Amino acid sequence: MEGTWPLLPSAVALALAVGAIVVAGSKLAHVADELADRTGMGEALAGALFLGGVTSLPGIVASATGALEGDAGFALANPVGGVAIQSVWLAIADLVYRRANLEHAAASLENILQALVLLALLSLPVIAYATPELTWGWVHPVTVLIPVLYGYGLVLVRRMRAEPMWEPEATSDTVVDEPDEPSERSLPHLWASLSALAIVVGVTGWVIAKAGLGVAAGTGWSSSVTGFTLTTAISSLPELVTLLAAVRIGALTLGVANIIGGNVFDTLLIAVSDAFYTRGSIYADAGPESLVLLGGTLLITAILAAGLLVRDRRGVGFEGVALPAVYVATAAIAVMVV
Numbered sequence: 001m002e003g004t005w006p007l008l009p010s011a012v013a014l015a016l017a018v019g020a021i022v023v024a025g026s027k028l029a030h031v032a033d034e035l036a037d038r039t040g041m042g043e044a045l046a047g048a049l050f051l052g053g054v055t056s057l058p059g060i061v062a063s064a065t066g067a068l069e070g071d072a073g074f075a076l077a078n079p080v081g082g083v084a085i086q087s088v089w090l091a092i093a094d095l096v097y098r099r100a101n102l103e104h105a106a107a108s109l110e111n112i113l114q115a116l117v118l119l120a121l122l123s124l125p126v127i128a129y130a131t132p133e134l135t136w137g138w139v140h141p142v143t144v145l146i147p148v149l150y151g152y153g154l155v156l157v158r159r160m161r162a163e164p165m166w167e168p169e170a171t172s173d174t175v176v177d178e179p180d181e182p183s184e185r186s187l188p189h190l191w192a193s194l195s196a197l198a199i200v201v202g203v204t205g206w207v208i209a210k211a212g213l214g215v216a217a218g219t220g221w222s223s224s225v226t227g228f229t230l231t232t233a234i235s236s237l238p239e240l241v242t243l244l245a246a247v248r249i250g251a252l253t254l255g256v257a258n259i260i261g262g263n264v265f266d267t268l269l270i271a272v273s274d275a276f277y278t279r280g281s282i283y284a285d286a287g288p289e290s291l292v293l294l295g296g297t298l299l300i301t302a303i304l305a306a307g308l309l310v311r312d313r314r315g316v317g318f319e320g321v322a323l324p325a326v327y328v329a330t331a332a333i334a335v336m337v338v
Contacts, residue, residue, distance in 0.1 A: 004069075005210055007218025013211040014234055017204045021058070021237045024200045028054060028242045031193050032258075033251045038187055054198045055242060055258065056082070056265045058235035061205030062212065063269040066227065067276035069213060072285035075277055076125075077227030077293055078209075078235070079269030083122070084297045085232050086259050086266075087304050088327050089240040091320040093255065097247050108253050108308075109164055110157045114260045115305035117153035121146060121267035122298050125283065129291050132284035140283060143274040150268055201238055208235045224289045225334050263301070289334040296330025 005013070032054075035041075059082045066075035128134075128142040135141075185193075212231035216223040239262050246255030274282045283290075300323055307319030 004217045005214035007214060010211040010214030010218065013207050014215070014230075017058075017207045017211070018234055018237060020200060020204050021234070022241055024197045024204075024238065027193070028197055028201075028238065028245075030245065030249065031190055031197065032242070033246065033249065033254055034185070035187075035190050035194065036251075036254060038190065054194065054201055055236075055238035056262050056269070057198060057202035058205030058208055058238065059232070059266055059269050060272060061202055062209035062227075062231055062235050063273045064276045065206055065209035066213065066223075067273045067282065069209075070277070070279055071213065071223050072273075072277055072279075072282045073222065073224035073287050073290055074213060074216065074227040074231075075273035076270065076282060076286045076290050077224040078232055079266045079273065080122075080290070080293050080297050081228035081232035082236050082266040082269070083118070083263040084228070084293070084300050084327050084330065085236050086239045086263055087300050088324050089236070089243055090256065090259055090304065091316070091323045092240065093243050093247055094316050094320045096244055097252070108256065109160055109167065111253070111256050111260050112305065112308045113157055113160055114153065114257070114264050115301065115308055117149070117156070118260065118264045118267065118301050119298065119305065121149055121153075121264065122294065122301060124149070125270055125294055126291075126298075128283045129286075129294070132281040135281055138278050138280060138282075139274055140281060143271045146271045147268055150264065153264065205235060222289060222335070224287060224293065225331060228293050228334065229331050260304070289337045292334045292337050293330060296326060296333070300326050300330075 059078055063075050063078040066078060124142045124146055128140045132140070136144075208231050212226055212234075213223065215221070215230060216226040239259055242258050243255045246252065246258065277285075279285065303319050303322045303326065307317055310317070312318060
């Protein structure tokens with residue numbers, strides 16, 4: 001592909017991107033946790049908006065870059081793969097939080113609702129895959145529905161927080177979302193810190209996209225599989241770093257909301273990819289492996305939602321085993337389909 005980076009510079013760029021993301025991501029959890037308390041939004045909603053939005057920036061840039069480069073499979077695999085791998089991060093965090101199962105301790109109605117909204121959002125591209133000829137210009141009508149449903153989902157989450165109709169049972173392992181003592185940093189300073197970190201994280205997204213396309217071209221790997229595994233694993237590192245940081249400071253609901261809220265936000269990247277891919281229907285050009293990746297990610301999301309509802313008290317519940325297993329199986333099947 002014209003303009004693709006060579007293999008060795010691509011590998012070096014990916015390594016540098018990892019370092020930048022780890023440094024920025026480790027600071028995001030502290031800033032978002034304090035903003036959640038100072039604004040009164042609560043950890044679940046703040047995690048979805050502040051952390052979910054900022055940590056998704058690498059994926060946004062990577063998806064848009066892939067679409068502009070004309071690689072439909074890579075452009076779609078990035079947001080779908082982001083949802084999948086970020087769900088696996090929760091299984092890793094379960095190993096770090098030894099006291100109880102993380103989904104049990106971070107009981108939150110908002111997170112459960114967001115998981116259900118995510119299932120609804122991921123179902124829309126399935127319709128688009130089946131009807132690629134239904135386009136307005138080059139954009140499928142389903143693409144327009146994705147941000148609409150996302151916005152309505154946020155309205156429902158805010159309504160649920162204001163007027164909950166039922167609540168999860170509190171146990172000795174449940175960690176309640178309570179405001180911490182505010183630091184000496186002013187609110188404008190916190191917003192400025194969040195913005196600066198967002199810029200750093202966003203720039204790395206472009207590097208990851210260019211380097212990922214270079215790796216795919218240099219190795220002969222499928223760009224869809226590369227996008228689903230390698231580049232999303234790197235671009236989703238902010239979610240992992242901030243999740244572990246949130247667990248370490250005891251902001252469990254914030255950490256889980258960062259993952260689930262980030263996953264919901266990542267579905268907007270599908271709309272971004274379709275909008276920036278001007279060569280026709282992105283769903284028609286992505287190939288059958290992209291549909292396999294989407295189906296596996298739907299299953300992963302359903303398992304995560306079940307884990308939030310069942311609230312297994314063991315350190316690693318059924319979802320902690322099933323999430324990485326389904327992720328690996330999905331990638332393996334996609335490789336066989338290519």
